Amino acid sequence: MSDSSGANPSQSSKKQAQKGFLDFLYTDIAIDLGTANTLIYSRGEGIVLNEPSIVALNQQNVPVATGHQARLMHEKTHNKIRTVRPLRDGVIADFEVAEQMIRGMIKKVKMKWYSTTRQMVICVPSGITEVERRAVRDSAEHAGAKEVYLVDEPMAAAIGIGLDVHEPVGSMIVDIGGGTTEIAVIALSGIVYAQSVRLGGDELNEDIINYFRRNHNLLIGERTAEKIKCEIGSAAPLDEELEMITKGRDLVNGVPRTRHITSKDAREAIAESVNTIVESITKSLEQTPPELSADILDRGIMLTGGGALLKNLDKLIMETTDLPVHIAEDPLTAVVRGTGAILENLEYYRPVIS
């Protein structure tokens, strides 16, 4: 009798023992390579890194910082340093920098200097092209991985929030990230319907920047817009409206200014993009086969990704669709938790990886 590799049982167990014996030389990791954040899960350890997807490079294009450290430099650099976000709309926009970033982040989490990366599970937006898929695989291989497995982001999110993706029951996942919103209906280990909208938290930040420039003659940076969105931004009116003080440059006289702003301003700024996200969800519901629609009616819509934290977004989706809406526990880590679960049990999840 031989196992699937063609070896007899004694050869196979010898190979297993050897594999186990040499395990200390390898690190197996799962990566959520996101437009806004990169998270790494290490086999047997859990989430070991959660940092912004950004790199600071010097004039020779050598990275001087990655992640949190580079984020602190963002929009504050001089001409000898530039910061780059290598992903746009969920896909790699700058391959060289993306590879440098992956390498830099893997280096940060390597417990043992001598170990090499063996297996890497990495998630990708469901809507990307074959060429873009190939690019992610290449970048992972160039960053040192020996075996690379890809999984669609909504599938990883579903696994991350504890759904049994193999069962014949439909679930709708809406993963709102920095660059994309992924809407998918999952059943029987497959994606029955998926829509990837290239609109996410980054676009909401741009909306806020444009709104304050147009309506308040105030120029603010990306980090300030992000702060406004997270602290007082909302998709629907709040029971108690919020306020905050923000700083920027007055466009009339060119000097720094502080301004008092409200959650109504922030909501108005992002309303159009938020509506596009909600419309995409209703469109996806219209495309869902009826038997699966019935499951979604019972189970509701699951929200994951950082965008799920936008205040009252669940309420707006609930009012528009008339369906129950649940925000996943810790939505920012759902995808990497799922990618990590796949890494821990590659055989069980074989049908969902490529």
Ligand SMILES: Nc1ncnc2c1ncn2[C@@H]1O[C@H](COP(=O)(O)OP(=O)(O)OP(=O)(O)O)[C@@H](O)[C@H]1O
């Ligand atoms: N409290 C909050 N309110 C609104 N948005 C938030 C909040 N917290 C985080 N976000 C947004 O969530 C986004 C990041 O989410 P996430 O880490 O899931 O995205 P990503 O995986 O990096 O992106 P993508 O999946 O598009 O590649 C950012 O745009 C961030 O501004």
